[in-house]
Amino acid sequence: MDVLTLTYLFVGGSFALYIGIAVWSRASSTEEFYIAGGHVHPIANGMATAADWMSAASFISMAGIIAFMGYDGTVYLMGWTGGYVLLALLLAPYLRKFGEFTVPDFIGSRYYSNTARVVAVISLILISFTYVAGQMRGVGIVFSNFLDVPIDVGVVIGMAVVFMYAVLGGMKGITYTQVAQYCVMIFAYLVPAIFISMLITGIPIPQLGLGAEVADGSGLTVLDKLDSTLVELGFGPYTDGNKATIDVFAITLALMIGTAGLPHVIVRFFTVPKVSDARKSAGYALLFIAVLYTTAPAVGAFARLNFIDTVQGSQYSTVDSWFKNWERVGLIGWLDKNNDGVIQYAPGAAFEGAPRYGSEIGASGERAILNTPTANDNEVYVDRDIMVLANPEIAGLPDWVIALVAAGGLAAALSTAAGLLLVISTSISHDLLKKTMAKGLSDRQELRYARISAAVAIAIAGYLGINPPGFVTQVVAFAFGLAAASLFPAILMGIFYKGMNKEGAITGMVVGLVFTFAYIFYFKFIAPADNNAEHWWFGISPEGIGALGALFNFTVAFVVSRFGKPVPGEVQKMVDNIRIPRAANPRSAPDTS
Amino acid sequence: MENNNDDYWRANLRVAAILLIIWFTVSFGFGILLVEPLNKISFFGFKLGFWWAQQGAIFVFVILIFVYAGIMKRIDKKFGVDEEED
Numbered sequence: 001m002d003v004l005t006l007t008y009l010f011v012g013g014s015f016a017l018y019i020g021i022a023v024w025s026r027a028s029s030t031e032e033f034y035i036a037g038g039h040v041h042p043i044a045n046g047m048a049t050a051a052d053w054m055s056a057a058s059f060i061s062m063a064g065i066i067a068f069m070g071y072d073g074t075v076y077l078m079g080w081t082g083g084y085v086l087l088a089l090l091l092a093p094y095l096r097k098f099g100e101f102t103v104p105d106f107i108g109s110r111y112y113s114n115t116a117r118v119v120a121v122i123s124l125i126l127i128s129f130t131y132v133a134g135q136m137r138g139v140g141i142v143f144s145n146f147l148d149v150p151i152d153v154g155v156v157i158g159m160a161v162v163f164m165y166a167v168l169g170g171m172k173g174i175t176y177t178q179v180a181q182y183c184v185m186i187f188a189y190l191v192p193a194i195f196i197s198m199l200i201t202g203i204p205i206p207q208l209g210l211g212a213e214v215a216d217g218s219g220l221t222v223l224d225k226l227d228s229t230l231v232e233l234g235f236g237p238y239t240d241g242n243k244a245t246i247d248v249f250a251i252t253l254a255l256m257i258g259t260a261g262l263p264h265v266i267v268r269f270f271t272v273p274k275v276s277d278a279r280k281s282a283g284y285a286l287l288f289i290a291v292l293y294t295t296a297p298a299v300g301a302f303a304r305l306n307f308i309d310t311v312q313g314s315q316y317s318t319v320d321s322w323f324k325n326w327e328r329v330g331l332i333g334w335l336d337k338n339n340d341g342v343i344q345y346a347p348g349a350a351f352e353g354a355p356r357y358g359s360e361i362g363a364s365g366e367r368a369i370l371n372t373p374t375a376n377d378n379e380v381y382v383d384r385d386i387m388v389l390a391n392p393e394i395a396g397l398p399d400w401v402i403a404l405v406a407a408g409g410l411a412a413a414l415s416t417a418a419g420l421l422l423v424i425s426t427s428i429s430h431d432l433l434k435k436t437m438a439k440g441l442s443d444r445q446e447l448r449y450a451r452i453s454a455a456v457a458i459a460i461a462g463y464l465g466i467n468p469p470g471f472v473t474q475v476v477a478f479a480f481g482l483a484a485a486s487l488f489p490a491i492l493m494g495i496f497y498k499g500m501n502k503e504g505a506i507t508g509m510v511v512g513l514v515f516t517f518a519y520i521f522y523f524k525f526i527a528p529a530d531n532n533a534e535h536w537w538f539g540i541s542p543e544g545i546g547a548l549g550a551l552f553n554f555t556v557a558f559v560v561s562r563f564g565k566p567v568p569g570e571v572q573k574m575v576d577n578i579r580i581p582r583a584a585n586p587r588s589a590p591d592t593s
Numbered sequence: 594m595e596n597n598n599d600d601y602w603r604a605n606l607r608v609a610a611i612l613l614i615i616w617f618t619v620s621f622g623f624g625i626l627l628v629e630p631l632n633k634i635s636f637f638g639f640k641l642g643f644w645w646a647q648q649g650a651i652f653v654f655v656i657l658i659f660v661y662a663g664i665m666k667r668i669d670k671k672f673g674v675d676e677e678e679d
Contacts, residue, residue: 066647071628074646078620081651085616088658089609093665207648211638221638239632239643248625274676276666283658290651297647579602582674 006403007146014184014407015161018414021180022165022173030447033170034101034426040175040271046284048178049268051185051411052419053080053259053285054292055131056138059185059412064387066300067307071241073300075248075543079255081286081293086260086488088282092269094495096278097578101270102423103263103487104431110494111502112571114436119509121427123486124263128420129460131479135417136465139410145329145389146406152466158414159462166418166425167454171271174418181411186291188408193295196302196395206298214305226305233312234377235347238301244533250544258480258546261488263427264419275581303387306394311380312345316364319343322393326386327367330355333381335369336362348376355381421461425454478520481542485512485549493557498575504561512553519545601672608664612657620650 001009027033040048058080066073098106104124108117136155143154165173190206197209201222214225227237236242243251259265268285269278310320316334326332333355334343341364351371358368369381389409392401429450434441441449486509493500493508520542523531533539540548623631624646631642639648669675 071643071646074624077647078624078650081654082616082620085613085654085657089612089661208637210648211636211644213638223639223643239640245625249621252620252625276662276669276676279658279662279665283655283662286658287655290655294648294651576598579605580598580674581669581676 001399003399003402004148006399007406010400010403010407011147011410014180014411017180018161018177019164021176022169025169025172025176027168027170027172027447030101030430030443030450032172033447033450034270034430035267036170036172036175036271038271038273040273042272042277042281043284044175044179045268045272045277045281047182047288048175049265049281049285050288050292051178051182051415052174052268053265053289053416054185054412055416056135056142056409056413058292058296059189060138060142060388060409061385063296063299063303063391064384066297067304067387068384069241070236070238072243072248073297074241075243075251075255077293077297079252080259081289082252083256083259084282084286084289086256087265087269088279088286091260091266091491091495092278092282093275093581094578095266095491096269096272097275097581098574099270101267102426102430103266103491104427105435106494107487107490107505108431108435109574110571111490111500111505112568113502113506116490116502116506116509117431117436119506119513120487120490121431123482123509123513124427125424127262127479127482127487128264128424129464132417132420132424132457132461133464135413135420136461138413139417140465141385142406142409142413146402155462155465158410158417158465159458162414162418162421163455163458166421166458167451170450170454171267171422174415174422175271177418178415181415182288184411185408185415186288188404188411189292189295189299191404192392192395192397192401193299193302195397195401196306196391197298199395200302200305206295206302210298210301222301222305226301229305229308233308233346238304244539246539247533247536247541247544250538250540250547252544254484254544254546254550255480257488257550258482258484261483261486261491262479263483263487264416264423266491267423267426268419299388299391303391303394306391307382307387308345310394311343314343316341316343316366320394322390325393326383326390330357331383331386331390333357333369334366335371335373335379335381336364336366337373337377337379339363344377344379346376346378348378349374350376350378350381417461421454421457424457425450428453428457478517481516481520481546481549482513484546485516485553489550489553489557493554495575495578498572499561499567500557501561501564501567503564504557504559507560508553508557511556512549515552516546516549519549597672598674601668601674604668604672605665608661608668612661616654616657619645619653624650 031037062076095106104117104120107120139158140151140154143149144151165177193206194204197206198204200214201209201212202215203209203212210222213221223239227239230238272278272281335350351373353371356370358370360368362368392405429446433449434446490505490509523542628642628646632640634641636644
């Protein structure tokens with residue numbers, strides 16, 4: 001069987017599995033639709049959270065980003081895991097005890113205000129749509145690269161699959177599909193990583209392989225060899241960074257508190273039966289995430305080493321076939337600046353802008369590139385995403401591993417998209433309709449509205465996937481920055497500071513949201529030429545500004561709360577209640593379910 | 594009862610604070626602020642600062658959450674605020 005047939009088989013098989021699970025776990029009440037009835041086992045919830053959390057970016061892009069950033073890639077590794085500690089210690093158990101359905105629910109009740117609820121819904125929708133557009137695009141890219149299907153058709157197929165299990169099954173359907181998707185994803189990530197670790201170091205565990213000696217008789221370790229190879233070619237050493245320490249600090253912090261403030265992650269902890277389960281479940285979630293996140297830096301380093309080995313100084317006419325395969329797709333480009341037929345790899349961009357390929361063929365048989373060449377020696381353009389996608393080919397692994405990677409990438413993108421779409425739809429049907437605009441809704445009507453808003457959200461997400469507003473890839477910073485600067489501080493103060501009143505919390509959220517949005521918007525769209533350390537505040541890039549936004553949120557909230565009215569007695573009692581695991585828990589009482 | 598709940602809350606805050614200090618030390622401390630001096634030390638083929646940043650901190654994060662869940666289970670019982678088994 002050829003690769004394409006195998007890929008269709010793997011992807012088709014996994015889709016059939018997801019849809020089968022959806023039909024089996026159809027939701028019949030709002031409680032099942034919103035929080036899977038609150039009966040999910042902590043380990044299952046941990047897996048579902050891991051799949052929910054690890055998106056197309058984690059699966060496809062992260063190792064490639066690390067491969068090219070070296071030490072600086074740390075911001076993603078620590079930033080996208082450290083937030084779970086905050087979540088487990090500071091948020092998840094209390095929100096579970098609170099026992100309602102959504103994040104705006106908590107903010108609206110704790111700050112006894114529908115204004116607070118609506119502000120929370122607005123940030124939730126901003127965060128989630130930014131994030132979901134990227135996922136749908138990821139689905140399209142996997143389809144076009146592996147299945148020879150146009151990107152748009154790929155997005156539509158992805159929409160149809162998500163529609164099946166999110167609209168039918170709600171949280172219940174999503175949870176059990178995500179468990180399956182986690183298994184597919186992690187298997188697809190580990191198999192090539194183990195193979196490659198074996199090839200390069202002879203050690204089957206990538207986490208250890210990264211520190212081991214290269215099996216080429218040089219006696220150098222992987223990282224030492226990478227450092228010295230890169231320095232020889234004129235790059236900085238792999239294990240040193242280029243970013244300023246303050247920026248690394250701010251980005252890591254913003255990603256951590258952003259993670260802890262992401263609504264689609266938080267609601268996963270509403271689905272377990274008990275407070276103690278919420279704590280444990282966060283541990284399992286991070287354990288399952290860590291399996292991929294500690295493998296990624298190894299994959300990144302191996303891939304960079306392999307890449308340099310095959311490419312640097314090779315004759316184009318005899319270079320490995322993967323180079324030409326990905327050149328055909330447009331993710332690799334080669335511009336033979338000195339016309340010697342040999343590929344030179346060096347620091348800097350080989351030419352200005354994204355590659356534009358001409359129809360003619362160059363002197364060595366390469367695709368001609370029309371861009372203006374730069375003055376440096378580098379002749380190679382490489383899209384970072386191919387590091388994971390092309391890894392099996394680069395390492396000469398069997399065809400079924402390539403097919404597996406395609407199924408894994410789709411599992412990662414679809415599971416995250418479904419989780420995001422669900423929080424969007426519940427915040428509309430529950431927070432905007434039931435709790436604010438149409439208070440008399442029955443359970444059955446609310447469930448219908450939840451399904452309708454899920455369907456509409458999927459359609460919008462699909463539209464954004466097919467017609468990506470040019471900025472989608474640039475604004476991942478939005479999602480994390482906004483979550484860090486708006487939702488996280490409001491929830492944290494709601495639990496730990498009884499004296500925080502609605503005046504303080506609402507002003508804090510609005511200030512955090514507006515400041516972070518404005519800062520990112522300014523540097524990404526209004527003055528992109530100024531987007532460098534000289535113009536940044538305190539040397540903090542737009543990626544890290546959510547950390548400062550959160551600080552502003554806290555400060556403004558404290559100051560304003562001094563001038564507001566004191567918190568009503570019953571709200572103070574509610575805070576007392578969520579701090580204690582036992583007692584008046586509406587959901588464990590037998591008469592409510 | 595009121596007093597008991599306050600004591601429980603203080604015990605909880607103490608545990609969380611200690612674990613968060615460790616969280617900060619391994620990630621922002623070892624992985625970012627102290628990365629250069631630590632990189633002079635070799636650790637299983639890694640520069641130590643680089644290892645903390647790209648692997649060590651993540652392992653500690655996982656352990657911290659399970660430790661918190663374990664300790665809190667004991668504290669919940671001690672103060673009699675644990676959830677009844679159903």
